[in-house]
Structure formats: C-alpha cells, structure tokens
Amino acid sequence: MRVPWRWLQEYVKVELPPEELAERLTMAGLEVTAIERFGIPGAPLEWDRERIVVGQILRVERHPNADRLLLATVDYGRGEPKVVVTGAPNLFPFLGRPLERPLKVAFALEGATLYDGHQPGWVKMTLQGRAIRGIYSDAMVCSEKELGISEDHEGIILLDPEAPVGMPLADYMGDVVLDIDLTPNLAHAFSIIGIAREVAALTGRRLRYPSTAVRALGPAVRRLVGIRIEDPQGCPRYSAMVIHGVQVGPSPYWMQWRLRLCGLRPLNNIVDITNYVMLEWGQPLHAFDYDRLVERAGGRPPTIIVRRARPGERIRTLDGVDRTLDPEDLLICDEAGPIAIAGVMGGAETEVTEATRAVLLESANFDFVSIRRTAARHRLPSEASARFGRGIHPALTVPAAQRAAAFMQRLAGGRVARGIADAYVRKARRVAIPLSVEAVERVLGFSIPPRQIERILRSLEFQVKPIPPARRRGRRPSPPTAWRVTVPDHRRDCSRPEDLIEEIARIWGYDRIPETRLRDPLPPQRGNPAWAFEERVRDILVACGLQEVITYSLIHPDDEARLTPPGVANPYTALEYIRLINPISEERTVLRHTLLPGLLRTLAANLRFRERVALFEVGKVFLPTPGAPLPEEPRRVGLALTGPRDPASWLTADRAPMDFFDLKGIVETLLERLHIPEAVFERAEHPTLHPGRGAEVKAGGRSLGILGELHPLVRRMWELPDQPVLVAELDLEALQALTPLAHVFEAVPRVPPVVEDLAFIVPEHVPAAALATVLREAGAPLVREVRLFDVYQGAPIPPGHRSLAFTVVYQAEDRTLTDREVAGLRERLIRAAAEQLGAVVRQREE
Numbered sequence: 001m002r003v004p005w006r007w008l009q010e011y012v013k014v015e016l017p018p019e020e021l022a023e024r025l026t027m028a029g030l031e032v033t034a035i036e037r038f039g040i041p042g043a044p045l046e047w048d049r050e051r052i053v054v055g056q057i058l059r060v061e062r063h064p065n066a067d068r069l070l071l072a073t074v075d076y077g078r079g080e081p082k083v084v085v086t087g088a089p090n091l092f093p094f095l096g097r098p099l100e101r102p103l104k105v106a107f108a109l110e111g112a113t114l115y116d117g118h119q120p121g122w123v124k125m126t127l128q129g130r131a132i133r134g135i136y137s138d139a140m141v142c143s144e145k146e147l148g149i150s151e152d153h154e155g156i157i158l159l160d161p162e163a164p165v166g167m168p169l170a171d172y173m174g175d176v177v178l179d180i181d182l183t184p185n186l187a188h189a190f191s192i193i194g195i196a197r198e199v200a201a202l203t204g205r206r207l208r209y210p211s212t213a214v215r216a217l218g219p220a221v222r223r224l225v226g227i228r229i230e231d232p233q234g235c236p237r238y239s240a241m242v243i244h245g246v247q248v249g250p251s252p253y254w255m256q257w258r259l260r261l262c263g264l265r266p267l268n269n270i271v272d273i274t275n276y277v278m279l280e281w282g283q284p285l286h287a288f289d290y291d292r293l294v295e296r297a298g299g300r301p302p303t304i305i306v307r308r309a310r311p312g313e314r315i316r317t318l319d320g321v322d323r324t325l326d327p328e329d330l331l332i333c334d335e336a337g338p339i340a341i342a343g344v345m346g347g348a349e350t351e352v353t354e355a356t357r358a359v360l361l362e363s364a365n366f367d368f369v370s371i372r373r374t375a376a377r378h379r380l381p382s383e384a385s386a387r388f389g390r391g392i393h394p395a396l397t398v399p400a401a402q403r404a405a406a407f408m409q410r411l412a413g414g415r416v417a418r419g420i421a422d423a424y425v426r427k428a429r430r431v432a433i434p435l436s437v438e439a440v441e442r443v444l445g446f447s448i449p450p451r452q453i454e455r456i457l458r459s460l461e462f463q464v465k466p467i468p469p470a471r472r473r474g475r476r477p478s479p480p481t482a483w484r485v486t487v488p489d490h491r492r493d494c495s496r497p498e499d500l501i502e503e504i505a506r507i508w509g510y511d512r513i514p515e516t517r518l519r520d521p522l523p524p525q526r527g528n529p530a531w532a533f534e535e536r537v538r539d540i541l542v543a544c545g546l547q548e549v550i551t552y553s554l555i556h557p558d559d560e561a562r563l564t565p566p567g568v569a570n571p572y573t574a575l576e577y578i579r580l581i582n583p584i585s586e587e588r589t590v591l592r593h594t595l596l597p598g599l600l601r602t603l604a605a606n607l608r609f610r611e612r613v614a615l616f617e618v619g620k621v622f623l624p625t626p627g628a629p630l631p632e633e634p635r636r637v638g639l640a641l642t643g644p645r646d647p648a649s650w651l652t653a654d655r656a657p658m659d660f661f662d663l664k665g666i667v668e669t670l671l672e673r674l675h676i677p678e679a680v681f682e683r684a685e686h687p688t689l690h691p692g693r694g695a696e697v698k699a700g701g702r703s704l705g706i707l708g709e710l711h712p713l714v715r716r717m718w719e720l721p722d723q724p725v726l727v728a729e730l731d732l733e734a735l736q737a738l739t740p741l742a743h744v745f746e747a748v749p750r751v752p753p754v755v756e757d758l759a760f761i762v763p764e765h766v767p768a769a770a771l772a773t774v775l776r777e778a779g780a781p782l783v784r785e786v787r788l789f790d791v792y793q794g795a796p797i798p799p800g801h802r803s804l805a806f807t808v809v810y811q812a813e814d815r816t817l818t819d820r821e822v823a824g825l826r827e828r829l830i831r832a833a834a835e836q837l838g839a840v841v842r843q844r845e846e
Contacts, residue, residue: 242359
C-alpha cells in the first residue's frame with residue numbers, strides 16, 4: 001500500500017523524518033519496502049524552488065504564426081507576467097475568453113531541469129529560451145511528463161484555483177510516499193486512516209478523523225431506491241445514497257495527485273471520489289447511473305437486489321468484456337438483471353458517463369471468501385476486491401458513503417437525498433475479551449507496566465474497562481491488573497487474549513523485548529531426512545558446474561505435448577491432469593507430470609544471453625492416483641545442459657559441444673558421491689530422446705530415471721539452437737532409498753595392483769555395461785575395477801558383432817597376487833563372459 005506523507009499528516013501530526021517513521025512501522029509489523037520522493041530533495045527530479053513555481057494564466061491568445069500554438073500570459077509572482085508559447089490542447093477551450101476562475105499552472109523558468117516531454121522514457125533537459133515560430137519564449141507551462149509525475153504530456157497540469165501564485169511547486173506538491181507491504185492479517189491498516197491509526201499509537205499522537213457530515217437537500221432516499229438482500233451470508237450489509245444534479249468532469253488536481261501517488265489513474269470526479277474514499281477509509285464504493293436504473297425499472301424507483309448468479313447469466317463489465325457468471329458469484333442486480341459483480345467490478349450498462357446527472361452510491365459489505373474466489377475466477381484483481389478479500393467490518397459502510405456523498409456535493413455540484421437506504425441483515429457483534437497482566441507476562445516472557453498496557457490498547461481504539469481488584473480492609477486500592485477489552489469495529493482479527501497481547505507487543509516494540517538466556521534443556525531436534533538428502537543432491541550437482549533453477553509447478557498441457565514429436569505416443573499427456581479451478585493465467589492451468597518443460601523453457605531463455613547453460617531442478621511432480629482424492633507427489637531431480645564442453649580459451653581451440661557422455665558423467669558422479677553401488681546404464685528408446693542416444697539408469701533392481709539427448713524434433717518445437725541438448729530426470733526418492741545411511745571407509749591397499757587389458761567380441765546388441773557387470777561379479781572380491789577403454793566394429797570383427805576392450809585391475813588387500821592367481825582369475829572372467837553373454841575373448845593379431 002502506498003501512503004502519501006501529506007495525506008497522512010491530515011489525520012496525525014508526524015514530526016519524525018520519513019526514514020525513522022518507516023523504521024518504527026516496520027518494527028511494528030508494517031514493513032516499509034520503499035520510500036519515494038517527488039519533487040523534493042532525494043527525488044529522481046528535484047523541482048527547482050526558484051525556477052519551478054505556481055503560476056496563473058491571465059489570458060490565452062492565438063499564436064500569430066501557427067494555428068496549433070497558443071500564447072499564454074502567466075503571472076508567476078515576480079515582476080512582469082511572461083508570455084510563453086504552448087501547444088497544450090487543454091488550453092484551447094480558454095482561447096480568447098474571459099477566465100471564469102483562476103487558471104493555475106506549474107510554471108518553469110529558463111534554467112529549470114525537466115524531463116523532455118517529446119522523448120520516449122525519462123530524458124532530462126535544461127529549459128532554454130528560444131524563438132518558436134517568431135515568438136521568443138523563455139518559460140514553460142508544464143505537463144505531468146515534464147515534472148516526472150506520469151507519462152501524460154498531451155496537456156498541461158491545471159492546478160486548483162486556491163494554489164498560491166509564486167509558491168515553489170515543491171512546497172505546494174512535493175511529497176514523500178511510503179510503500180508498505182501489508183500482510184493479510186493487517187486488513188485494518190489497508191487505508192490511509194488505518195495507517196494513521198498505527199502511527200498515532202506508535203508516536204503517542206492524537207488521531208483526527210475526517211468529517212463525514214453531509215447536507216441533505218433532496219427527497220427522502222427511501223422513496224428513491226429499495227434494497228433486498230437475498231444472500232445475507234454473502235452480503236451482511238448494503239447501504240446506498242442518491243445524489244441528483246451531478247456534473248461529471250475532471251476532479252480537482254489535489255485529488256488527482258493523491259490518487260496518482262497511490263498508484264491509481266484519475267478518470268472523472270465521480271469515480272475519483274469513490275476511489276479516494278476507498279483509499280482513505282478502506283471501504284470500497286461504487287457509483288451507478290441512477291437514471292439508467294430508473295429506466296431499467298420502467299420509470300419506477302429501482303430495487304437493488306443482492307443475490308447469487310443464476311445458471312447461464314451473463315454481464316458486460318466495465319472493461320467491455322462479456323462474462324458468463326458462475327452460480328457462486330455474488331451479484332448486484334435490479335429487477336431487470338445483473339448490474340455489477342459484487343465487490344469486483346461494475347456493469348457497463350449502468351456505468352457513470354459524462355451524460356450522468358444522478359448517481360446511486362453503493363457502500364456495501366461482502367463476504368471476503370466469496371469476493372476473493374469470484375475475483376480469482378474471473379481474473380479481475382482490483383483495489384476493491386483486494387480490500388474485500390481481506391475482510392472489512394460492516395460498520396464502515398455508512399461513514400464511507402457519507403464522506404463520498406459530501407465530496408460529490410462539493411466537487412460535482414450534487415444534491416444529496418435525505419437519509420441512507422441501509423439494509424443491515426446480519427449484524428456483527430462486538431467482542432469483549434478478558435485480559436490480565438499475568439497473561440501478558442506469561443505469553444511474552446517479560447512484564448509491561450499495567451498503565452502502559454492500558455495506554456497501548458486505548459491508542460489502538462480498544463475500549464478498556466478495568467476489573468477492580470479485591471479490596472483488603474485497611475489498605476489503599478491498588479491499580480487494576482485485569483481488564484475487559486472491547487474490540488473496535490475495524491479489528492475483526494482480534495478474538496482472544498493472545499491477539500491483544502500481540503498488539504501490545506507490536507506497539508511496545510519487539511526490539512525492546514529483553515534478551516533472556518535459555519534456562520531449560522534444549523528440546524530434541526528431529527531432522528528431516530528428505531530435505532537433508534535434497535540438499536546433498538544440490539551440493540553435488542552445483543559442484544559439477546550446474547546451476548539450480550526453480551520453475552512453476554503449474555504448466556499448460558501443451559508444454560508436455562511438446563516433449564514428443566508429432567504423432568508419437570506421449571507418456572506425459574497420457575496421464576490425467578490435476579486441473580486448477582481458478583488458474584492464475586491461461587498458461588498455468590494444470591500441475592506438471594515432469595520437470596522437463598520448466599527446464600527447457602529456462603534453458604531457452606538463458607541461451608539468449610550465454611552460449612553454455614547447465615541447469616538442474618529439484619521439485620515435485622503430480623501424478624493422479626485412481627480412486628484417491630489427492631495425487632501422488634513424487635520428488636524428482638531434472639537436468640538440462642547444452643553448449644560447448646569447455647569455455648573459450650587459448651587452450652581450447654576445438655570447442656566441441658557437450659554430448660551424451662558429458663551428461664552420463666554428471667549422473668555417474670552423482671551416484672558415486674551418494675555411494676549408490678553398481679549402477680548400470682541400459683540403452684532406452686524414449687520418445688523425448690534422440691533414437692540411439694538415450695539410456696535408463698538402474699541400481700538395486702529398480703529404475704532411477706532416464707537420460708539422453710533431446711529428440712531433434714522436440715528441440716525445434718522448443719525453439720532451441722541446432723546443437724545437442726542433454727536432459728535427464730531421476731527419481732529422487734529411489735535415489736534416497738538406495739543411498740546407504742553410513743558409508744564404510746575402505747583403506748587404500750598397501751600392495752601393488754595387477755593391471756591388464758582384456759578384449760571381447762560380443763553381439764552388437766550386448767551393452768558394454770552388462771559385460772562389465774559380469775566381469776566384476778565373476779572376479780569379486782579380487783577384481784577391483786573394470787573400465788571400458790575401446791569399442792571397435794569392422795574387419796576382422798564378424799558382422800553383427802563388436803569388440804569391447806576393458807582395463808581390469810586385480811588387487812588383494814593383504815598380499816601381492818601371483819601370476820598363477822591372476823591367470824586363474826582371468827580364466828574365470830573369460831568363462832563367465834562366454835556362458836552369460838556369448839562373449840569370445842579377442843586374440844592378439846600377429
């Protein structure tokens with residue numbers, strides 16, 4: 001929430017500098033994330049106090065040499081008025097006419113630093129005098145763009161008639177804005193008055209409420225509109241006022257300026273007033289064209305009906321979109337049908353336009369759960385739905401309506417009908433909570449003086465009634481140490497003593513809580529093996545040179561459809577999806593079955609900035625469970641890498657791209673560091689992977705996942721460069737199950753090994769890993785290592801076969817092996833390879 005400093009000062013006098021107040025608010029739980037300045041020292045553009053002032057246009061004349069330019073004579077409070085050349089379109093209505101009211105402007109003199117209104121972006125320039133179509137002009141009437149207020153540079157700023165001529169614009173308009181990040185439990189502070197209430201409590205100042213008095217001149221409102229609430233659960237209270245004779249036009253600039261500082265765009269005086277009061281009080285309002293309601297009612301006084309949507313009902317909202325309504329949507333209707341989606345957005349048929357002459361002002365209270373769901377369902381986030389979605393007390397409807405009606409009377413020339421149409425069908429009860437000094441000390445762990453407890457609660461507008469202690473004969477009465485605390489209307493979050501104690505601690509200051517050493521023994525600390533294992537996997541992959549990414553669990557089904565070539569069976573989309581009822585966007589409607597779409601999207605995005613990218617992600621996938629209400633959520637680790645194997649340097653002239661074996665080496669390193677024994681890689685044909693360049697990794701009789709080069713057609717669908725893209729997805733839970741809890745350290749043997757090479761001729765379909773496993777098992781425990789170093793096909797190897805050459809390391813722990821022992825082991829290996837795989841030892845060619 002954005003809080004302008006000058007607006008805040010109207011309700012509580014603050015003498016602290018903004019930085020100190022921001023610190024106090026943050027320590028009280030209202031985190032100030034930024035402090036922005038406009039026009040004053042510290043702002044991106046400081047308005048020169050001598051050269052940028054309030055001016056008054058005395059007359060507007062036509063430029064003698066240009067039809068699209070004007071001459072404005074401006075009094076700026078110093079010496080003779082200046083004549084300036086301007087093309088501001090909003091000055092043409094005043095051409096050659098007597099000015100009925102003072103026309104005040106932001107006036108810049110030669111030498112002032114401004115933003116260039118004709119350049120894109122924010123380009124500073126120094127104002128210099130020059131002749132424009134034969135007329136010399138050394139000053140300027142400024143637009144919002146030139147002062148850094150907004151992007152608007154079509155017309156100049158027309159200040160309020162009361163602006164003092166000659167006053168530095170920084171003194172008149174310069175401001176500070178506190179940007180406060182409010183957590184959901186701080187709904188009571190979601191307004192300027194709410195923040196002022198907090199500031200008053202923190203600084204000991206008095207809070208001043210704005211006047212809600214309104215002078216009613218029109219007929220009784222009960223004759224003009226009726227209210228019928230058909231869903232009391234969804235709408236506990238609906239208040240309405242009617243204002244006739246309004247003139248719709250621009251709101252005064254002071255109101256526009258405050259709305260802009262708060263992040264809202266001014267529209268017209270009626271809409272701006274409803275937004276202004278919403279920001280001030282935290283109560284959203286809506287204005288309907290009353291004459292259109294009467295027309296829809298056949299010339300009779302309309303009846304406002306609050307109900308749920310009916311099947312097939314539709315409404316065109318203010319954004320021009322025709323929306324099909326859900327039966328759970330709460331609506332504002334008349335007898336002819338819907339006129340607004342309650343608390344979210346009004347309908348186009350009854351919106352306020354320049355032709356509007358009478359307004360029905362709505363100030364209602366809606367169920368926060370209903371509004372939150374409706375806003376999400378229709379993807380219509382707004383300032384109003386954000387406030388309703390946090391919960392607002394029904395007591396705010398009347399003062400907010402009165403405040404807005406008074407503004408419409410003053411700023412739009414309206415006549416307010418007598419009274420308020422108010423349907424309060426489900427009245428909120430005030431809560432009274434018992435509280436004692438002992439309870440405060442027990443919860444906080446330190447004592448606060450009773451008088452301070454009472455002062456803090458009263459400063460937050462809680463009604464505090466002391467409970468007198470039992471009086472003993474002959475003793476003076478002691479001060480109360482217990483109270484009955486009545487919760488104010490705006491604090492719907494307080495319902496028990498702990499809530500009050502939290503408020504006391506907030507205002508007292510968390511930084512004032514004394515440090516106390518722990519006296520009791522530490523409670524037992526229970527570890528989280530799954531989390532610790534994930535961290536271990538992350539550390540290993542980072543050490544391998546990969547970077548971790550975190551992608552969305554929500555995707556679009558088309559993302560997984562692009563993981564296989566067109567026309568090929570897709571193992572991911574074949575599974576049923578877990579779909580969101582209210583997706584955050586059209587691109588994120590289902591929960592993912594695999595980590596690969598997020599990794600590939602991130603890979604593509606990063607390849608725009610670098611040529612080598614190596615990523616991994618640890619996360620959950622969501623697989624449907626037949627007959628169960630919730631899906632399975634297995635954990636996976638995904639890898640994606642592409643680009644040159646080595647960075648550019650004078651040593652690496654041949655910059656070959658990473659291939660399957662680079663990815664395999666990373667997976668092998670991961671398995672080795674996790675001490676998962678005897679993992680094997682078997683050829684696998686997976687539709688996502690390049691034919692012949694994919695593998696499945698197994699260990700302990702179970703599959704750990706797949707790895708390989710991305711299929712070229714899949715690579716093109718993801719708009720990735722024409723180079724190998726390597727991907728892998730491993731089952732994290734299977735990895736954890738196979739990882740031993742303790743790794744047995746083996747001492748380095750002190751005796752020398754015997755190393756020899758063996759080559760076998762095998763059918764070409766026999767994997768090298770299978771032969772290596774046979775050799776390792778046949779020679780255990782004296783065969784320490786079996787390592788493939790050569791693969792050969794061609795003469796003199798028979799067709800359909802290939803030669804696999806291995807380095808075999810023989811070693812005992814307690815002795816040097818003899819030639820006879822090595823020969824026996826060799827024969828055992830050759831015999832096992834022949835019996836199990838049909839392998840024949842390759843003889844040395846002469």
